[in-house]
Amino acid sequence: MLAVVLTIGAISLDHLDKAYPPPLENVSALSHEVVDRNGALLRVYTASDGRWRLKADIDRLDPQFVEMLITYEDRRFWSHPGVDPAALARAAVQLLVNGRIVSGGSTLSMQLARLIEPREERSFSAKFRQIARALQIERRLAKREILERYLTLAPYGGNLEGVRAASLAWFGKEPQKLALSEAALLVALPQSPEARRPDRHPEMAEAARDRVLARVAKAGIIAEGEVERASRAQIATRRLPMPAFAAHLADAALRTAPERRRIPLLIDRGAQSALEAVAREGAQRLGQKVSVAMIMADARSGAVLARVGSAGYFDSARAGWIDMSVAQRSPGSTLKPFIYGLAMEDGLVMQATMIEDRPGNFHGYRPRNFDMEYQGDVTVRQALQMSLNVPAIRLLDAVGPARLVSRLRRAGVELALPKGEAPGLAIGLGGAGLTLEALVQAYTALADRGEASALRYSAEESGDTPLSAAVLTPQATWQIADMLSGVAPPQGAPRLGIAYKTGTSYGYRDAWAVGYDGRHVLGVWVGRPDGGSVPGLTGYLAAAPILFEAFSRSGTGITPLPPAPAGAIRLAAAELPLSLRRFSSPHVTPMAGAPVEAAPEIVFPPEGARIDLGFSGGTDASRLALKIIGGRAPFRWLANGRPLAETFRRRTASWKPDGGGTSTLTVIDAAGRTASVRVFLE
Template identity: 50%
Template sequence: MRPERWLLALVLLLWTGAMARDGLDRWVDATVLPPLVHDTATEVRDRNGTLLRAYKVPGDYWRMAVTPDRVDPLFFDMLLAYEDKRFHQHRGIDPWAMARAGWQALGHREIVSGASTLTMQVARLLEDGPTGQWSGKLRQMRLALALERQLDKQQILQIYLLLAPYGGNIEGLRAASLSYFGKEPLRLTPAQAALLVALPQSPELRRPDRAPDIARAARDRVLARMAGAGVITAEAARAALRDPSPDRRVPMPMLAPHLADRASAEGPGRHDLTVDADLQARLEALARRAMTGRDPRLSLAILLADHQTGEVLASVGSPSYDLGAGQGFIDMTKALRSPGSTLKPLVYGLAFDRGLAHPQTLIADTPVQFGSYAPQNFDGRFRGELSVARALQLSLNIPVVRLTEALGPAHLMAALRTTGARPELAAGAPGLAISLGGVGLTLEDLTTSYAMLAQLGRAQPLRWRRDEPKPTAARILSPRAAWSVGHVLAGITPPPAAGPRGRVAFKTGTSYGHRDALALGFDGRHVAGIWMGRPDGTPVPGAFGGELAAPLLFEVLGQVRHTPLPAPPADTLMVSHAHLPQALKRFRGPGDTSQQALRLTFPPDRARLTAGQGVPIKLRDGTPPYTVLANGAVIAANQHRPAFTLPLSEPGFSTLSVIDAKGRAARVSVELR
């Protein structure tokens, strides 16, 4: 049937139906409605409702939930003026529009204007039926009448907003606005609204990414009609005609992809995270810059949280979310890795809390063996006796293993678990090596433990879902012990250009074989963790936490407003070594029952001696044999007498350390001139 004939037939049908109202009612009421609920994209949003990531619906379509209140009113004004002026007056079909279309078709021998209402278009979209066949048009009319009886106008508009085709795999207004303009449809320019009105009429022919000229021309026709109808002013229409029209699609938002995957795995629908989209975007860009020019097999992870609330503000699982050499699809914030030296602050905090040590307590950095285990410092040197605070700042291994033996490795593991971490051992019971990184932890676990230190000993498990309730905080350390650890860490010299010392408490770590470079730190409000390495665990020669991860840690914390570290709790013992209680002056391990300390009576500290004559040594209260180190290197061993001369003759400054058979140590600094 030619177009003018079916239009005339529709008019006659409508007239006949009006004459037989009861029959028409029964006919409409018997209509079987198609499904009115459709799949929409699973969406992951940030703390403010900004879209972080969306997932396509089955069939590989972009179809995104939208409600009329989240659409610019200008779009509706244009849509109704262009497609269906009497939408709010008719009940599914518009007899005046049909009569006009039929009359024009008779007069021009072709279709001049359509007669489909928006409700009829919705009916066609719901059934995906034909538009030009008599049976299809009749079905649309019947379904439109039925829809109007069961839905209100807003519900009908909402279906149109959801299903209207916009070319390719884009369905619905919101998906189109994001795909062509990179923005939500809540705020549209006249040019953008006009294009979104024009595209559904011929979505494939007018696709902006394939036929930008045709799309622009269709948009301009809508603008002209809107000016003529008074929807927009002539001046606004002229300005809109000058606006550029899109000629390509904008990628859908892809922020926090790893965290979004974790959220979407919990089910379809909308997931609201604690992440801040702007901050997330900045840190993802920072991660990409940090890896520019490096081995493509390397990866990087960043975690930033508010330790006062436990909310994760940004989570970067890798520099790029791909299947490349760096295995960017792996979320390295959740991967089990060795923590290197980053667990040492927790050991010291537990030691402070149990009265085993104070930051000014002296502890021996001397050769020691626990059964078959003989820990070594990273550089192979020994410093003799030094303060606990300095031992932590220098990240020495031997002192922290001594403390771990006194605490018991199981207590360290229990404290880790109480923070919310899930440490994993390769096999067997925990040993002394766990304090040096001999345990599997994730970056999330480590950041959680540092959040505990920042919160003065209260465990603050991190959470990334907005609807997740804040857990009850468990106390791991006393406030004074946790503050003391943070105070010591704040005394570490920061990387160049990172600002003055004391603003951030931080610690770096490098795992065995240079597989992992880590840095963790906090100020008065935020805590951050950095990991760098290869996801497959291959060693990265030359990778040190202090050189690679620490500068990035300060850059990350620089993305949020700095908050000063807290003041010391009232019961914090802040005294020099000389004023410590006797039991805290020197750390003694479980096997050390001696009540006397080794004393180096000559030379006195800071003595100036003549070079070339050797250095005489005099000891008291020690147990031979003695070992002597100069600047960390052994220069005399197996000395059995309390007085002897060192073969040291080169001019300059030297730090001399003497260690007796029980591991007790004494140290002086001298200058040979």
Template identity: 50%
Template structure:
């Protein structure tokens, strides 16, 4: 009977103790289990482009189990808590062993902390060596195990474990100390990441590389003894060089990353391709090396079919001060120079105003007070529309602009997704020469429409954005004709054979902006070079400065470029003689204006002994200059030039144009 009573008392005491322990655990107040992690921007494949520290300057990054090499898990548990999967947060065997050793030696000899207890300490930032702290960690560990799964507890450890300095968590540690994601680790790398949290400051690789190496090698040998790795792998790992400094966090596509984070903090997945983006950034830095440090450069590369941006470079150096590298020049409104001309020719083709083989006049013309000039001041008379576009002549495109109407061109730009910036009122004829503000991204979007058979589609850069329907701005035939004309331009030196890239260059007024835009069978790209503050860049031309870079961009993106598409079936492919009558020449046949010598004026007295400036108005180039009936110069194409005259006295200057018209003045050389 006494034995029965004693047994009942023992069972009742055990049950009471168990119930009390359960209440004790249940009443434990859990600390915050969700912690801030770095905002990060990733590419189309999930690869990290750029990350941002959290508010207190810590590198703590989100991490999921599938991002960690299983070898690390095996090493961590074998080294830190080999009965992790079996205990309830506290390992009784390890605790009894540690207590017995402490009694025998008068102090702590070995720890009894489980991984769950270490998580408890990290959550509360508690002490490690005091018994009071240990008891609190045990209580919290038991509470954690009752609320969380083992996998969730491991996730907390991998996120919060200290790795020295401002580095917290496995993923940040792997990036900072190893320069790689923890998805694939060598035994030596995994061992280092297991060892560092035990003494994160005294083993920091950048300050104490030898201590870090010794700790790593100790883990390797322990893992060999535990059968996690082979002895051969452990010894080979010990010969691997240990890190001795920090790797910089990735800062790829910094402008685009800033643009994404400006939407909201957190994770953003972009359409960029990390390898292409890195290649374009390297290309930009190399291309600008040795040039004026005040210059900047921007690049956009996009897929024609999907309209996804694959690379976007806002400047060659994000940190540059002189070149204002922090300014994203893919988003800055600038004058596009001649790069709008292909759209205007395409609209003229669509309206049956012209065809590539149509003849058009490049002669002096005036619209009210506006008298446009070609870039080089030379008039070429009558030539084909194809040649006028390839030479990027101003007067022919102004004639087409006047026939189309600037409002019609502005409407087409807006349908293409371009938001042109105007200073003043309604657009004028100078619109077609760059008299409007556009961004590089908008221009690549416009050229993407030309490459896509006249179908406009907004460029996509954020994978969370929805694609929008296509908008027709040109017919397929007109878009192809424009591309065919541009593909006939000779490429820059060493840029490969002609006909593979349809492209156009542009230089804004005052040499402030150098542009090159174009496409091949798969990609469309744009390059802008200039000064972010808008000051002139003397001698900068799109054809010389930006075009070589455009071909480099397309060449790096597509080493085996797809050919440009064939013409649509409805395309009118005939010589000029086979065109309908109204398309053989643009507009009515114009009579060349009367040829006049406007300087020097009749009867002028000029100093002898030097070249005399001569200015013309009207006529058709080329011109021939005569002095007293003798030819002084011939094949003159400009309307201003210097006449080399010798001698003294009265002289008659005569000019004859290509149509036989003439003008003359008499002057006196003194």
């Protein structure tokens, strides 16, 4: 008869269990997470109810913390069926002896039941409901799942729920490796999260932490000496902001896939963090309202390792919420390498080919150099390294603007041109719109032997499908890298072995620097998000120092530029065939009213001058400034018949004489014209 009763009772309980299951599926929404290529957290968002709630994974939690939690909260967790009779009996005895509830005897399963089905009152009926729910939960979930759900939902003060959110807010790190004092605090907080909040009640938080340490030490989990050291540790009294790396990109990724709780990107958090710091520091040096954007990509795969949209996402003074890495701006001179590459590919010029830097009229377009000066005859190598405007337009006029646009399209890059207008020569000097993202994608071709790679932010984006065709030949690409790698680094920056190009848009509105080694491309934009002018803002002075610092601090190292491919050589001027020794554009006409080039004239020092350089005082003599007007660069100076060590492209130079007395100074320009003066040095 007893067996029948028990059987009927068991069947009835089973029916009740199925009829009234625990609301396991009604768990509160989780926070969205955006993570990097290694799973490190880039950015986290509050859940729909405004709480920070991150899913816990036992495999990614500090094992000592888990052991301390179970020892302190529910030491028979792994063996009981959801209810611990011994703990309930202890709680009942404490109630009888003290006349009040001292401890509830709740297991972690019972606490999970309270979290998924919260009730405000503390009563016997509420306790019985928790017991029943705990038994139901144990029938449906493994112990590991119960523990993970508890550590996802446990309250830690304010709008923090779950051990991961708590560890990030109080310690600034994931709970994978915790100090003993940190682990003890995380064990203590859920029992009374508001009363023990470290930022509001540090004394109570410290006392609760120390009680946890004492109990786990008594249980033999940690040594007594460790308890003393952990008790001396300072309590974290300030709540830290949640991670917000690659904030603009994370926002865009979440908008694309709002249904996904966890979104992985190809970003490297180490590189991202370093570049964000460089951007923030660089903007502060450059002044108010200036922002900085950067993109670093693997040229071979297109994977974006870092993308910085502004100098500070939360910096309202710099309009930090605007993502300048995808804003259309004038690219200045940054497209010139592609012009020179096309000209070399067509066999029009070599590095040592001479080209004119003089005023010219190109079908009504009259470009001028940035400094409003002209260098006369220069080599193609010098013209690109000095970023001279007129030689670049001479070459673009020869190869055709439409071909430049076509080659950029092969890289997946579209220039923003005025509606209905065909590409003109002005695109070579920034007369079109381009984003930093597109510019970096174009430069992947220069870093990878002419083959561009589409930029990718997610591993789910296919990187196996190449772009339509090569942007430039490997030989032309090597020539460009050989020239750009010879550009001097900005003042104070070390040589890194990278090739780089700067650019400045009209009116000092945008400063650019794009550099690459044998593997990575890094692009930098500097300017005001509102398009305002910043006097003196140039690519070389503003963006290039940031480029070099970012490359140095990115952690990616420097991959050597590739060796010359077959057929790529650098010839001296004397080795060039006659047809390549000088480039002449067939379409350019001299500027109307352009002045006739005058012979050089030495204006300082003047003829017959006596100049005190300090020889009579017995001290080290000063250098003598030299200045001319007229003539055609380059200029060769001779002192007393002996040439100075270098030639000069500018009309100013200096000379340090060996001694005083009469000296003769002579200058010779590129056309062989000379001027001389005699001076007395003392």
